Amino acid sequence: MRNVRSSGAKSAPPVESWDPPYCGNIGMKIARDGRWFYQGSPIGRAALVKLFASILRKDADGRTYLVTPVEKVDVEIEDAPFLGVELAVSGDGRDQTLTLRTNVDDEVTIDRAHPLRFVASEPDGGLKPYVLIRGRLEALCTRAVYAELAELATSKEGEESGIVGVWSSGKWWEMG
Incomplete structure (x- = not known):
């Protein structure tokens, strides 16, 4: 891919x-x-x-x-130019790789060039995940993709902080 x-x-x-x-x-x-x-x-x-x-x-x-x-x-x-509509997962733990497909069929692997970030939404304070697709253009992940990310969430190995995130391409992406 x-x-x-x-x-x-x-x-x-x-x-x-x-x-x-x-x-x-x-x-x-x-x-x-x-x-x-x-x-x-x-x-x-x-x-x-x-x-x-x-x-x-x-x-x-x-x-x-x-x-x-x-x-x-x-x-x-209104929010982001693209929607992240499908998440592919390969591997697990630190070796896990997450690949996002957008509503216009762009595909990116979440990595340092295509970072994942979480933003608190107003007024409820829930999290909205975004992935950089290209240039300065991001995709807002749909609820289904967000649910998949939440299911993959884990504490960073060796930490008891209660802070969770997901691994992709050897990097841990904190969920805020």
């Missing part, structure tokens, strides 16, 4: 190296549940969503854009 498979393609377009002019807001939005919208209407074609996802970029200014070699337009993101 490749470390990143972007939208079913062999490799992601080099959006990080493109420097097109900013062309404004055209009404693109990604909802919290992963649905894409154009001017308030849902984009129902999965192939089109995957194409758009492959040219998505989050810049240092914190804004997310659809980027081509000739233009850059805003995309409103």
Whole structure:
């Protein structure tokens, strides 16, 4: 399995190296549940969503854009641009490797290049797990994936602190 498979393609377009002019807001939005919208209407074609996802970029200014070699337009993101929908586990303990598949079929192995982080959600204080997919773009793990992570949670070996986390790619990822 490749470390990143972007939208079913062999490799992601080099959006990080493109420097097109900013062309404004055209009404693109990604909802919290992963649905894409154009001017308030849902984009129902999965192939089109995957194409758009492959040219998505989050810049240092914190804004997310659809980027081509000739233009850059805003995309409103309610939470994260992708959803982590499937978790594959191989090995166990320190030798365990976790691989996440997103709703647009990107696949990443949770490792130092694709870290897992947990953020307290408001107002209940529950945890929301995110995985870095590429660039500055993250996937919010679905409840099902979060449940799998919780089932895999363990204390760090030799510690009685009560703090739990999961192992992947030789690193222990603390659950907050």
